[in-house]
Amino acid sequence: MKQVKLMKGNEAMAEAAIRAGADAYFGYPITPQSEVIEYLMVEEPHKRTGMQVLQAESELAAINMVYGAAACGKKVMTSSSSPGISLKLEGISYMAGAEIPCLIANVMRGGPGLGTIQPGQSDYFQATKGGGHGDYRLITLAPSTVQEMADFVDLGFELAFKYRNPVMILSDGAIGQMMEKVYLPNQKERLTNDEIIKLYGSWATTGKPESRSRNIITSLDLKPEKQEIHNIHLQEKFKAAEENEVRFEEIQCEDADYILVAFGTSARISQKVVQLARNKGYKVGLIRPITLWPFPKKPIAKYANKVKGFLSVEMNAGQMVEDVQLAVEGKAIVKHYGRMGGMIPTPADVLNALEEKLISNK
Amino acid sequence: MTEEIIIAGFGGQGVLSMGKILAYSGIMQDQDVSWMPSYGPEMRGGTANVAVILSNERISSPILNEFDTAIILNQQSMDKFESMVKPGGLLLYDPNGILHHPERKDITIATIEGAKEASALKNKKTFNMIVMGAFLKIHPIVKMDNVHKGLEQSLPERHHHMIPLNEDAIKVGMAKVKIIHDLKRIAVEN
Amino acid sequence: MTTAVITPEEIIKKGKIVFEKTKLINDGALSYCPGCGHGVAHRLVMEVVEEMGIWQDTIGVAPVGCSVLAYEFMNIDMQQAAHGRAPAVATGIKRVFPEKFVFTYQGDGDLAAIGTAETIHACNRGENIVIIFVNNGIYGMTGGQMAPTTLSGMKSSTSPYGRVVETMGHPLKITEMVATLPGVAYATRQAVHEAKYVRKAKKAIRKAFENQRDNKGTSVVEIVANCNSGWKMTPVESNKWLEENMLAYFPLGDIKK
Numbered sequence: 001m002k003q004v005k006l007m008k009g010n011e012a013m014a015e016a017a018i019r020a021g022a023d024a025y026f027g028y029p030i031t032p033q034s035e036v037i038e039y040l041m042v043e044e045p046h047k048r049t050g051m052q053v054l055q056a057e058s059e060l061a062a063i064n065m066v067y068g069a070a071a072c073g074k075k076v077m078t079s080s081s082s083p084g085i086s087l088k089l090e091g092i093s094y095m096a097g098a099e100i101p102c103l104i105a106n107v108m109r110g111g112p113g114l115g116t117i118q119p120g121q122s123d124y125f126q127a128t129k130g131g132g133h134g135d136y137r138l139i140t141l142a143p144s145t146v147q148e149m150a151d152f153v154d155l156g157f158e159l160a161f162k163y164r165n166p167v168m169i170l171s172d173g174a175i176g177q178m179m180e181k182v183y184l185p186n187q188k189e190r191l192t193n194d195e196i197i198k199l200y201g202s203w204a205t206t207g208k209p210e211s212r213s214r215n216i217i218t219s220l221d222l223k224p225e226k227q228e229i230h231n232i233h234l235q236e237k238f239k240a241a242e243e244n245e246v247r248f249e250e251i252q253c254e255d256a257d258y259i260l261v262a263f264g265t266s267a268r269i270s271q272k273v274v275q276l277a278r279n280k281g282y283k284v285g286l287i288r289p290i291t292l293w294p295f296p297k298k299p300i301a302k303y304a305n306k307v308k309g310f311l312s313v314e315m316n317a318g319q320m321v322e323d324v325q326l327a328v329e330g331k332a333i334v335k336h337y338g339r340m341g342g343m344i345p346t347p348a349d350v351l352n353a354l355e356e357k358l359i360s361n362k
Numbered sequence: 363m364t365e366e367i368i369i370a371g372f373g374g375q376g377v378l379s380m381g382k383i384l385a386y387s388g389i390m391q392d393q394d395v396s397w398m399p400s401y402g403p404e405m406r407g408g409t410a411n412v413a414v415i416l417s418n419e420r421i422s423s424p425i426l427n428e429f430d431t432a433i434i435l436n437q438q439s440m441d442k443f444e445s446m447v448k449p450g451g452l453l454l455y456d457p458n459g460i461l462h463h464p465e466r467k468d469i470t471i472a473t474i475e476g477a478k479e480a481s482a483l484k485n486k487k488t489f490n491m492i493v494m495g496a497f498l499k500i501h502p503i504v505k506m507d508n509v510h511k512g513l514e515q516s517l518p519e520r521h522h523h524m525i526p527l528n529e530d531a532i533k534v535g536m537a538k539v540k541i542i543h544d545l546k547r548i549a550v551e552n
Numbered sequence: 553m554t555t556a557v558i559t560p561e562e563i564i565k566k567g568k569i570v571f572e573k574t575k576l577i578n579d580g581a582l583s584y585c586p587g588c589g590h591g592v593a594h595r596l597v598m599e600v601v602e603e604m605g606i607w608q609d610t611i612g613v614a615p616v617g618c619s620v621l622a623y624e625f626m627n628i629d630m631q632q633a634a635h636g637r638a639p640a641v642a643t644g645i646k647r648v649f650p651e652k653f654v655f656t657y658q659g660d661g662d663l664a665a666i667g668t669a670e671t672i673h674a675c676n677r678g679e680n681i682v683i684i685f686v687n688n689g690i691y692g693m694t695g696g697q698m699a700p701t702t703l704s705g706m707k708s709s710t711s712p713y714g715r716v717v718e719t720m721g722h723p724l725k726i727t728e729m730v731a732t733l734p735g736v737a738y739a740t741r742q743a744v745h746e747a748k749y750v751r752k753a754k755k756a757i758r759k760a761f762e763n764q765r766d767n768k769g770t771s772v773v774e775i776v777a778n779c780n781s782g783w784k785m786t787p788v789e790s791n792k793w794l795e796e797n798m799l800a801y802f803p804l805g806d807i808k809k
């Protein structure tokens with residue numbers, strides 16, 4: 001039987017990293033995600049599984065430590081919150097270019113700048129539209145429960161290695177700080193060096209034996225003809241991910257006149273709004289994107305001709321709403337409701353917005 | 363059954379750990395639970411609060427604008443949360459340090475002299491369990507044997523010898539709670 | 553010599569001011585924990601700026617750390633920098649305003665971890681600025697994580713069993729390090745937890761600002777301070793612990809003058 005515990009999202013993610021058989025974690029303290037590294041330091045995973053944990057001198061250093069370790073074919077993770085992720089973007093772009101798998105968690109807070117330490121979702125664009133330089137994509141998973149904070153670690157690593165690309169868990173301060181019941185996954189063995197060579201020896205810098213030519217990890221090609229070919233190869237991977245990796249949840253959409261679209265904490269709030277709205281006699285449903293990239297365009301488009309409108313609920317000024325609009329292609333009204341700067345909308349706020357922006361507008 | 367609770371007071375009163383013990387007790391009886399704290403350095407010596415939900419169903423929003431129960435341990439929290447108790451709900455508070463007592467007529471209001479009883483027990487740290495006992499007397503949402511298991515789970519092993527003391531404190535709370543405005547006509551035997 | 557005894561009544565009597573807060577520290581409560589060393593360090597910097605009569609020409613740079621709000625408390629023009637980047641920000645200010653007085657006010661995490669590169673290179677260029685470096689051996693702001701200056705064996709939330717130097721590195725004496733750079737005119741280590749140290753620290757800060765006036769290069773004033781919250785001690789305990797442990801590893805005095 002799986003072990004059940006009451007844990008903070010940040011702690012559950014840290015424990016899940018150990019249990020996923022991660023080889024290393026590199027991080028730097030920042031509120032509201034410091035519990036990840038604090039938990040790992042208390043747990044001493046080097047004693048449990050041999051996993052290494054290091055507090056770096058900055059997020060720049062941390063992401064580059066990830067670069068080095070992950071390029072050896074190891075399962076490596078880092079986490080931070082918004083300002084720290086901005087520092088990591090350079091490294092993330094390099095890793096996408098050099099095709100290095102790794103897992104990055106962003107426990108978002110309100111921005112821009114130093115902003116606030118309270119929860120936010122204003123790094124949606126940063127995560128899903130690039131953020132760093134160059135044509136790349138980040139597979140982005142959006143947990144909305146502590147359970148998913150744990151579950152998406154293993155899933156994240158799996159996708160990272162499948163596509164040889166960084167994967168991001170895009171969470172926020174509320175889910176990071178909140179405690180919920182969580183069923184912890186069973187311990188996975190860490191891969192041995194031999195296994196790593198067998199699985200990833202074709203690209204990882206594991207030490208060159210006589211039997212193969214050297215492996216080079218780089219994102220550089222000075223010849224534009226060759227760099228373009230590399231870019232086309234990356235785009236093919238991203239296309240495959242778009243076809244195969246879309247994940248989402250649908251709640252009471254079958255008969256809905258109005259559909260809320262929300263992820264993470266906003267999706268939890270919106271679940272309550274669905275209940276409250278239905279109590280008032282409005283037929284409301286919820287689509288919760290689990291992968292923010294690739295975005296669940298088709299599942300949303302499916303309802304475009306059936307409903308009277310969509311409301312994108314976000315803790316930002318309106319970011320995901322653009323993807324909802326692209327999916328709907330003008331076939332239905334799409335509105336946005338958001339709070340910013342670390343403010344969390346209450347279910348009542350969202351219900352009001354739904355009534356004002358969509359229902360009474362009819 | 364779903365019970366949505368806000369516990370609010372000063373940092374250091376054991377607000378967060380009371381919520382944690384309640385939540386763990388809920389897990390022990392197979393419920394879904396969530397525990398959503400206020401966080402950050404601004405809490406240093408300032409206010410602390412936590413929203414705790416216990417439910418037999420999947421919990422939707424951990425962020426709430428109204429509560430079934432408010433457990434209030436200082437004036438600032440009274441000012442903030444009195445109006446957020448659902449009509450028919452419960453407001454339990456420690457009158458110590460409260461200047462403006464709640465006046466709503468559409469909710470049940472009860473008091474527990476937590477600080478006073480804790481100093482009678484000669485252990486300030488029992489404060490939060492006394493208050494929790496008072497709450498459980500009025501709303502027995504978790505069974506005492508599950509509270510015992512919840513204490514075992516939420517306290518580190520080295521503090522397990524404190525469990526009997528905590529349970530005694532809960533009993534004190536149960537004995538000393540006073541109903542001020544009885545909406546539900548709950549009989550509390552003193 | 554007779555010592556003048558001042559009665560409380562005399563203190564209250566109008567006109568008998570025995571201490572006055574510098575006008576460069578704003579009224580209102582500081583956001584620091586009671587007993588924290590940051591407050592005294594703020595006061596000393598502002599007293600020096602006031603006494604030298606340079607407040608209209610002084611621009612300060614606040615870090616990210618507990619002193620992130622230094623700009624709220626210091627009644628002069630201030631900028632707030634990203635975490636660790638204050639020396640680079642100060643460089644920018646000084647390059648366009650060479651006649652102004654520019655100082656950074658940074659914690660150990662800010663200056664000696666995430667901002668190490670900025671610190672070293674500003675010092676190496678000999679930027680004509682003052683760096684006030686409050687070393688409390690911990691990340692106070694974020695809740696007591698290990699800092700580059702956390703002592704060997706010292707507990708923090710990310711070294712819960714004590715700092716293990718073999719894997720976490722040694723407590724960094726960055727002031728000694730930058731003292732080796734030709735660009736650094738003055739490097740000193742001071743403390744503020746007792747009156748006798750406060751007096752010396754103020755002299756050091758004064759000297760640093762005078763160096764800037766005389767175009768001598770970078771002046772680094774490290775202030776070893778307590779963080780009672782982060783160290784999980786009462787203010788009194790933390791001062792004692794500072795004296796016995798921090799000062800043993802981070803000895804006070806001028807490193808380069």
Ligand SMILES: Cc1ncc(C[n+]2csc(CCOP(=O)(O)OP(=O)(O)O)c2C)c(N)n1
Binds near residue numbers: 030
């Ligand atoms: C890029 C980035 N990473 C991390 C943080 C979180 N953070 C805020 S203050 C701080 C440490 C401050 O410690 P120190 O410089 O020693 O100052 P103190 O609070 O001890 O005075 C950290 C890690 C941040 N704000 N920005």
Ligand code: SF4
Binds near residue numbers: 587588589688693781
């Ligand atoms: S946490 Fe430490 S450094 Fe920050 S204000 Fe409190 S005592 Fe001072």
Ligand SMILES: [Mg+2]
Binds near residue numbers: 699
């Ligand atoms: Mg510090």
